[in-house]
Amino acid sequence: MNKEITSVQNPYIKALYQLKEKSRDRNKSGLFLIEGAREIGLSIKGKYRIETILYYPELFSEAQLNNLISQQTTTIQISKEVYQKLAHRDTTEGVIAVAKTKAHDLSNIAFKSENPLILVAEAPEKPGNIGAILRTADAANVDAVIIANPKTDLYNPNIIRSSVGCIFTNQIATGSTSEIISFLKEKKISIYCAALQSSELYTTQDFTKATAIVMGTEATGLSAEWLQQSTQNIIIPMQGEIDSMNVSVAAGILIFEAKRQRNFS
Numbered sequence: 001m002n003k004e005i006t007s008v009q010n011p012y013i014k015a016l017y018q019l020k021e022k023s024r025d026r027n028k029s030g031l032f033l034i035e036g037a038r039e040i041g042l043s044i045k046g047k048y049r050i051e052t053i054l055y056y057p058e059l060f061s062e063a064q065l066n067n068l069i070s071q072q073t074t075t076i077q078i079s080k081e082v083y084q085k086l087a088h089r090d091t092t093e094g095v096i097a098v099a100k101t102k103a104h105d106l107s108n109i110a111f112k113s114e115n116p117l118i119l120v121a122e123a124p125e126k127p128g129n130i131g132a133i134l135r136t137a138d139a140a141n142v143d144a145v146i147i148a149n150p151k152t153d154l155y156n157p158n159i160i161r162s163s164v165g166c167i168f169t170n171q172i173a174t175g176s177t178s179e180i181i182s183f184l185k186e187k188k189i190s191i192y193c194a195a196l197q198s199s200e201l202y203t204t205q206d207f208t209k210a211t212a213i214v215m216g217t218e219a220t221g222l223s224a225e226w227l228q229q230s231t232q233n234i235i236i237p238m239q240g241e242i243d244s245m246n247v248s249v250a251a252g253i254l255i256f257e258a259k260r261q262r263n264f265s
Contacts, residue, residue, distance in 0.1 A: 131162025
């Protein structure tokens with residue numbers, strides 16, 4: 001018989017609530033929450049280890065649960081009150097997983113080809129932007145996403161939600177700007193920085209070789225270190241009144257130009 005928890009005062013539920021709310025608790029425990037069947041399914045496909053699945057049976061049946069998990073996983077039936085305590089979304093799906101985080105070291109990145117396409121984002125702060133970047137990266141099937149000087153942990157529930165699970169489908173690494181530049185140069189990967197200074201039109205560049213497209217924040221752009229080490233700064237021509245666009249939109253334009261040049265392979 002499945003275990004059942006009905007009280008929001010249960011110590012385990014209180015601990016899970018802290019995982020949802022606090023980066024410190026996620027970092028300390030190496031655990032995080034995943035909400036929704038699609039996201040949990042993608043995490044399993046991405047070889048994340050699921051420790052426990054909690055479900056509210058009036059929204060998510062045992063049959064759906066059995067279809068979702070194939071590995072041996074602890075399952076806990078929870079009450080509506082407990083589910084509402086742990087759920088992050090306004091929409092209700094009735095299922096939440098407790099999963100182990102992964103290490104995102106640069107040394108863990110494995111490229112399948114000699115001309116990888118990489119998307120680098122420096123110091124992104126807004127979880128919504130990070131999630132959108134990860135969706136773009138998944139859509140283009142880039143070889144890796146690298147986040148320089150991250151301002152928030154990857155397992156923030158807002159990132160998982162806004163990425164619609166693409167945090168689990170991308171190969172992701174984090175590091176300092178200096179570490180990432182050294183990594184790219186060691187791998188002989190050309191660095192194309194999206195910047196206004198000393199730039200050439202993005203459509204005039206050759207992205208068919210090993211390429212890293214580097215994006216800064218909308219507010220401050222890229223740090224001087226990136227601009228000094230850039231193979232070439234690139235620009236998307238603007239025809240309106242402003243000189244920048246949402247970072248995930250700009251990343252999409254640049255990444256899909258690279259994919260077009262590669263015949264979408």
